[in-house]
Structures are given as structure tokens and as C-alpha cells.
Amino acid sequence: MTKILYTDKLDNCVERWRSAGLSVIGPVRNANITAYRPVGSAADLELSQILPDRSIKELFFPQTEPMMRYSIKKDAINTEECLPPVGPRIIFGARPCDASGLAIDDPLFGWDYKDEYWFNRRNETVIVSIACTKSDEFCMCTSLKLSPDSTKGSDVLLRPLESGKGWQVEELTDRGREAFKAIAELLTEGAEAAAPTAVVAEKFDADACSEWLRNPENFESRFWKEISVRCIGCGSCTYLCPTCHCFDIQDEGDTFTGIRRKNWDSCSFALFTMHTSGHNPRSTQSARWRQRIMHKFNYFPGKFSANSCSGCGRCTRQCPVDMGITETLQEISKLSQ
Amino acid sequence: MSEQFEPEIVAFVCTYCTYAGADLAGTSRLKYAPNVRIIRLPCTGRISPMFILKALQKGADGVLISGCHPGDCHFTHGNYHARRRWMVFRALLNFIGIPPERIKYSWISAAEGLKFADLINSITEDIRKLGPFEQYDKLIAETEAQASL
Amino acid sequence: MSIEQQYRTRAKELLSSGEVKMVIGYSKGSTPDRRRPAFISTPEDVETLVLDGACIANLSGYLVTEGLLSDEKRVAVFLRPEGIRAINILAAEFQLNAAQVEILGFNTEGNEPTALSGSKVDDFAELIGTLKGIIPDTAGEELYKKLEAMSPQERFDFWQSEFSKCIKCYACRQACPMCYCRRCIVDNNQPQWVNTSSHTLGNFEWNIVRAFHLSGRCVECGNCDRACPVNIPLRLINRKMAGEVLEAFDHFAGSSQTQEPVMASFKKDDTETFIL
Numbered sequence: 001m002t003k004i005l006y007t008d009k010l011d012n013c014v015e016r017w018r019s020a021g022l023s024v025i026g027p028v029r030n031a032n033i034t035a036y037r038p039v040g041s042a043a044d045l046e047l048s049q050i051l052p053d054r055s056i057k058e059l060f061f062p063q064t065e066p067m068m069r070y071s072i073k074k075d076a077i078n079t080e081e082c083l084p085p086v087g088p089r090i091i092f093g094a095r096p097c098d099a100s101g102l103a104i105d106d107p108l109f110g111w112d113y114k115d116e117y118w119f120n121r122r123n124e125t126v127i128v129s130i131a132c133t134k135s136d137e138f139c140m141c142t143s144l145k146l147s148p149d150s151t152k153g154s155d156v157l158l159r160p161l162e163s164g165k166g167w168q169v170e171e172l173t174d175r176g177r178e179a180f181k182a183i184a185e186l187l188t189e190g191a192e193a194a195a196p197t198a199v200v201a202e203k204f205d206a207d208a209c210s211e212w213l214r215n216p217e218n219f220e221s222r223f224w225k226e227i228s229v230r231c232i233g234c235g236s237c238t239y240l241c242p243t244c245h246c247f248d249i250q251d252e253g254d255t256f257t258g259i260r261r262k263n264w265d266s267c268s269f270a271l272f273t274m275h276t277s278g279h280n281p282r283s284t285q286s287a288r289w290r291q292r293i294m295h296k297f298n299y300f301p302g303k304f305s306a307n308s309c310s311g312c313g314r315c316t317r318q319c320p321v322d323m324g325i326t327e328t329l330q331e332i333s334k335l336s337q
Numbered sequence: 338m339s340e341q342f343e344p345e346i347v348a349f350v351c352t353y354c355t356y357a358g359a360d361l362a363g364t365s366r367l368k369y370a371p372n373v374r375i376i377r378l379p380c381t382g383r384i385s386p387m388f389i390l391k392a393l394q395k396g397a398d399g400v401l402i403s404g405c406h407p408g409d410c411h412f413t414h415g416n417y418h419a420r421r422r423w424m425v426f427r428a429l430l431n432f433i434g435i436p437p438e439r440i441k442y443s444w445i446s447a448a449e450g451l452k453f454a455d456l457i458n459s460i461t462e463d464i465r466k467l468g469p470f471e472q473y474d475k476l477i478a479e480t481e482a483q484a485s486l
Numbered sequence: 487m488s489i490e491q492q493y494r495t496r497a498k499e500l501l502s503s504g505e506v507k508m509v510i511g512y513s514k515g516s517t518p519d520r521r522r523p524a525f526i527s528t529p530e531d532v533e534t535l536v537l538d539g540a541c542i543a544n545l546s547g548y549l550v551t552e553g554l555l556s557d558e559k560r561v562a563v564f565l566r567p568e569g570i571r572a573i574n575i576l577a578a579e580f581q582l583n584a585a586q587v588e589i590l591g592f593n594t595e596g597n598e599p600t601a602l603s604g605s606k607v608d609d610f611a612e613l614i615g616t617l618k619g620i621i622p623d624t625a626g627e628e629l630y631k632k633l634e635a636m637s638p639q640e641r642f643d644f645w646q647s648e649f650s651k652c653i654k655c656y657a658c659r660q661a662c663p664m665c666y667c668r669r670c671i672v673d674n675n676q677p678q679w680v681n682t683s684s685h686t687l688g689n690f691e692w693n694i695v696r697a698f699h700l701s702g703r704c705v706e707c708g709n710c711d712r713a714c715p716v717n718i719p720l721r722l723i724n725r726k727m728a729g730e731v732l733e734a735f736d737h738f739a740g741s742s743q744t745q746e747p748v749m750a751s752f753k754k755d756d757t758e759t760f761i762l
Contacts, residue, residue, distance in 0.1 A: 025486075031647050032717040038486075053716070054653075058486065063653050064683040065484035085483055137517050230523040232547070234657035236715045250682050252480070259481065261683050266655070271673050320661045320713035321543075322515040322522035386698055387671075387679040390691060407754065417752035420761070421735065425701045425749070427760060428730040432633070432723065433694060434642025443762040456762060472642055476687035 004190040005158065005183075006166035010042035013183045017090050020182040022126070025059065026092040027052040036091060047093050050134050051312060055242035056098035057105070059091065060121045061264075063239070067117075067249070068260040082259075084117050090126040090179055096150040096157070097141050097312040099129045101242025103153030107304040108245060117262065126179040129154040130167065135198035138313030140326050143204050146311055148197040156180060159194040168194050204329040205336075206297065206307055212336035213298035219290070223335065227328050228289035230321045235266030237315035237324065243296070243308045246272075267291050293328055344398040344464040346373045348457075349384045351416075354405035354446045361450030369454035370461035373401065380404065382415030386426045389440060394473055399439045399464035403456075406444040416444070438463070439470060489601050490537040493564070493590050498532045500562050506588050507557075510548050511564040512541040523548065537564065539597035544707035546572040547663030555586050562588035567602070568622050568707035570610045571740025572663045575703055575747075577607065581666055584608075584743045607743055618738040621725060622706045630722050646686060649693055651716040654684035658696060658720055661713035664703045671695060697723045702731040702748030705740050 005013070014024050028037040029046040035054035039045060046052075066082040106122065109115040131149035132139075141147055151157050155176030158167035169187060171177045180187070212218055238244045248265035251258050265272060268289070273282045282288050300308035309325060316324025350356045356377045362369060378384055381404030389400050402423065410416045427437045441460045445453050479485075487495075497509045513524035513534045521540045525548075526532055546569045548554070549561060565573070570589060577584040584607045591602030591610060604610050621627075633641055656672075659665040672680040672692055680695055681688035704724040711721040731737045734757055737748040 031651060033651055035651075062484045062486055064685050064688070066482075082483060085486070229525050230548075232657075232660040232713075234660035234713065235653075235655035236657040236713070239653045239655045240715055248682070252681055252683060263683050264653070269656070316516060318715040320657055320709070322520050324516070327516065385679075387695070390694060391679070394687070407758075414752065417754065417756070418750070420756055420758055421752050422749060423760070424734050424757065425727065425730055426698060428734075429694065429697055429701065429723075429727060431638060432641065432726045433645050433690070433697075434636075434638045434640070436638045437760075441762060442760055460762075472639070473687065476646070476685070476690065480681075480683070480685045480687050 001189050001191055003169040003187045004166050005169050005187055009186040012186050014042050016183045023089040025089055045093055050136050051095040055240055056094055057242050060118055064261055064263045066259045067262050071257040084120050088124045092128045094127050094129045096129050097310040098242050099127050099153035100146050100150055100310040104243050104306050105245050126155045126175050128156040130158045132198040133160050133195045135200045138317040139200045140203050140313050141311035142200045142202045144206055144307055144309055144311040148200055162193045162195045203326055204333040208336040209329050209332045210297050212332050213294055224290040225286040228286040231285045231289055231323055232321055233268050233285050235268050236318050238266035238268055239264055240314040240318055242310055242312055342465055344372050346399040347392040347397045348373050348375045348401040349388055351380050351404035352377050353411040355403040357447035358445040358449045358453040362454045365450045367454040369457040372461045373457050380412050380415035381419035398470045401441045403443045403445050406446055489599050493537055494532050494535050498529045501529045506562040507559040509562045510545050511535045537599050539594050544569045544663055544709050550581050550666045555582055560586045560588055562590055564590045566593055567617055568705040571705040573607045574740040574743045577743035578745050614741055623708050626719050626722055648718045649689040650686045652689035657713040658710035661709040664700055697727055701727040702737050703739055704728055
């Protein structure tokens, strides 16, 4: 017997959570794009898509957010810190790859200085993931030692029922159990079978790739130029990635008043490493693509013992020139044999 | 009676004709609406569309672009280039949804102090009728607010 | 012989004879319906070239890759008519020497590619003449008409909702063959005219600037629109601007390699009905 949440109860759940003080967020389709957004009622949820077009990271690390306001007057300089919005929230219908992405980035945002912008939000958010029963040719979670029903980063995991009428509930953390107490009476005990999870073929051997990347001889390999020759240098892969976390700090305003903002940045941009002198240590697109791969599968695991990739496949899915991590790592797998 | 809305208008003018025209209006003691802030530039050809966008963003209710009559440009054809640019920029703003009536264009020579004074009065009235430019207010509020998520 | 085979043979000849140092074309992508840009420099690799109805990306932008044409050797490239027009513009704006570009021209009517005869950009002058004023790809036409019929405020609301999705990944810029500036206006910070932040206001600024810089230069190949990861209908703005310069100045972008750029030229009797 397991706890079961039926789809027709979902609207009541949203109500209950809201009256318990949680804001409810989930995949919402609007203006031809699906993203994690506040939900009014269960009808707003778009749960049939393989995964939302935009990743979950923007709920914790928005594309732009204010950090500080400043004003300079004749004999005073005033600064006012801006912190992220407060209040508990529940994300219903995250994909396991997105939830894992958050868990991958936690050590990064907390290894020396604890990033309040990230952790204030993390500590107030309950993540309810739904295991995938569908996948497409870009999904690659299994190559990253994750799976379509991975629990990493989730507080509750739901497994779709075979009948399609609801989900088996698996409460994973105290925070998840707490949130599901509010809807305890809407859950049913049952033995209904769960639908089989999506089959995601393993596309590359991430460990072998990491080893190849760690070999200093391969840093200057011709491979980098060959694999990235068609890269146009946009930031689409970075900005859709659930684990890419680089940001830029910009002061917006004038001499006397303004706002300091934290904005997404991408290692694909030529400007990312440009020095004031005009020298650019990563002067070619192949050097920038190498950095992206090295960072995800060599430097990051070296420091935090996990690859900085959760296998969502958005980078390849949306790439204007059909590049992406999958192809690069497949090629590296071949080279490392 | 409620207070009358006083529009703020930014005028980008060329120094050789319209600025001199404005000067003439002043030295001729012509009275015109005080709603215009003049920014002097070397030529209408120097006026980037970014100037107009920034003016609207920073609170202008209307913008005036003015320079030498065709054929009179100090740099021989700066105003011809500018004219093409405005033609296209107007269409773009209109398509994006910023009413083109808020941006006015004129040719005023150094001898046309009277035209300058009249024009300022008439465009001030026009913009007054359109009311304050509020389309950007919501967007500006968003830039000043805390992150929404 | 299929057009694909015909063009493979031609590419092979060009490479073996040393007439070109590289062929830029299409090869199979990661899914059956995807094609990706391919850079072929040996005759043996020619067999990987694909030419079918799915080959729609405009590849002309790769020609202005830093250093590619600086050795004065020639490069062959697969181009649809919009791509050929793009070569004209790049030549007219002194970004490349059109004599260095060997064109493997094709068009896609329906799902089948057809060959276009000619190899130098000027060979296609007549064809381009017949295309004047025709929208290359009418996708989104219904929405376009709806937008035209709206009031400015309604249009503003529409674009506000679209631009609020923008994440400033600059895929539109990077995918565009006309956006070749070494340093884009948004990458300049002294002065910083365009906010780097991607709040809706910053997104408005960026998209207005982008559209303005492409006015009279855009060939409507649709690269930007297809590249946009958040599905903003960018082509509609470009379509508007292309229509505007055609109507106002009788300028059809990329008509010839000697065509004067519309924003860098003028006529003494250009319309000025809007000037007081």
C-alpha cells in the first residue's frame, strides 16, 4: 500500500497549500513557452510536456535581481541591501533532472560564502518532483548517474499511475512530509500500480570523459576546434541549463542613484573573460566551449565530487546549430577508449 | 479645478540651425512654453535613436528632434541621413507600440526664431493633450522592485 | 541524379581542384529532422553533405568568421536566395569580397530542394529581382496582420509579454549573418546605452536596437526567430522594417553587391511628411 494523490484532488491541494501559507509554483505554459511560474489553480499546470522549456534554476537564481540600492547626496552615501522575496513556497511538478540540478549547485553556492540569494530561497522551498514517463532523444540523465525517477534534490517524488489518474506519493524529506501533512486527507491509501518510467538510453560514459578531460595533454587537443567549429557563441545553452551558475554584477543607474544587480552571464560570450587591456585569455569560441565542458565535467567534480550536469538535455534541444553536451561527450567517450 | 498637466519635453537640436533659432527666439524676447529642455548636438545626424529611447525612459512625455532645413546642413548632408533614420525609427516605434505622436520632428533655421517659439507652443499643447507618457512606468517599476520569484 | 548528389559532385570537384578551400553546407543532425552546419575541407568528406527540405538555416554568417577569408582563398557555401542576398549585403558593407564566395544555390519549394543556376553572387541578380517585395517565409502572417490592426497600446502590451520572456542569450544576434560587429552596442559600457540586465525594460531596449540596426539590412532568413530559445516572434519586427524601407525608399535589401546601404545613403527628395 502506498499513498496516492489523485489528479482530481489537485485543485484542492493547491487551495490547501495556499491556505497553509505556501505559494504554489509549477510548470505553466504562456506565450508559447513553458516555465516554472506561480499557479492560480491546478488547471494552470502544464504537466504533459517532457520538461519545461526553461529550467528551474531561475526560481532560485533569477536572470536579473537587485542586490543593493545606492544613493549619493551632498554629504551622505546611502546603501540599502536587497534580499530575495521571503515566504515559503512549493514547486509542484518539477522534473527530477531540474531538482537534481539544484542539489548539484548547493555546494557551489555554499562552499565558502553562503549565498543568501540562493539559500534563502532554497530553505523556503518544497520541491515536489514527478517521475518521467516520457523522454525524448535529448534526455541524458542516465548518462549522469541519475534517472527519470531520481530523488536527488526533491522533497517529494510522485510516480504517475498507470491509469494516468494520479500519482504514488513518496515523501523523501521532513520538509516534504510537512508540506504533505497539509493535504493528508486528500491522499488515498492504495495499491494501484505506477506507470513504467521513461527509458533513457545511456549515451556516454561520464567517468571516462572526466578522466580524458583531466589529462593535461588533451587540453590543447585539436578535438576542441573540430567539435565547436559551428558554435555561434550565444548563451542559449548556458541560460537554459539548470546548473550553470555564472553571474555578472552590474551597477545600473547614474552617479547619484542606482541599483546593483546580479545578472546571468555565460562563458560562451567573448566578453566573459575579456580583460580591460583588451587581452582575452579565451579568445576563440573553441576555447570557450572547452571551458564549458571542462568546468562541468572536470573542474566542478574535482571540487564538489559531482558533474555539473543533470542531463536535462536543454542545451542540445534548443541549440540553434544543433550542438550540445551530448555530442561532445559522446565524441570524448570515443576518444577515451 | 485640478492642476493642468505640464508635459516635459526633451528637444535634441543641432547647434547650427535650430539652436541658433532658439537663441534668436530668446534675444527677440519671444515668449514660449517653458516645458522644453534643449540638448544641443553638432548635427541631427548625431542624434542616435538611443537618445530618444533614453529620454522617454527617464521621464520625458515627448521628444523633439530639430535641425537645419534640407540643403542647409553645416555638414552638407547630415540632416538627409537623419531624415531617413527617423522615417524608419518612427515605423519601428509604432510597431513596438510607442505612439509616434510623442516624437516630433522639425526643420528650423537660425533665422526662424518665431517658428521655434510657435512650434514649442504647439507641440507642448499636443503632448499635453496626449497626457503623461506612462507606458514605461510598469517596466521601470519592475527594474526597481525586488525579484518577483 | 538528385540535387543532393549533383551538389556533392560539384563540391568534390571544387575541393579536389583546389578552387575552394572549404565547403560550408549541411550534414545530418542529432535527430532525423535536424540538419547542422558542416564544414568540409577534404573531397572524401563530401559524402556527409545533405541537401533536402530540412536545410533552412542561412549559413552566410560563417563567412565573416574572423580569419576565414583573410588568406584570399575561396570558400563554397550552400545558400538559399535569402543567403545570396546576405552575401550581397556583406559585400556592399565591405565585410567580404564576393569573388571569394562560390555559391551552391538552392531553393526549397515545399519539401524538395531545387537547384539555382549560377555560382557567383552576380549570377543571381535576375532571380533576386523577381523576389523583390516577396516575403521569403510567411510564417506568422496571421499574427502579423493582427498586430498591424491593433492600437499602439495593444501592440505595446503584446511585445511587453513577449519581451518579458527574453533571457538575453543573444542567440538572435549570434545567429544573424548581419550582426557581425566585433563589439555590439550592448557590449559597450562607456556609455552603456542598453542595460545588460534582462528585465523587461532592458529587453525592450535590446530588441528595439537590434531591429533598428537590421532595418534595410535584414534578408528575412529567419535565423533569429528559429534561434530564439524562448520563442519570441522576432521575424515579425524584421518583416515590418523590411516592408517599411521597401515602401519608403524602394530598398530591397541585398539586391546587388553595389547597392548602397539604406541607412548610409539618401535622396534629396526622400519623403518627409512627418517633419514639421
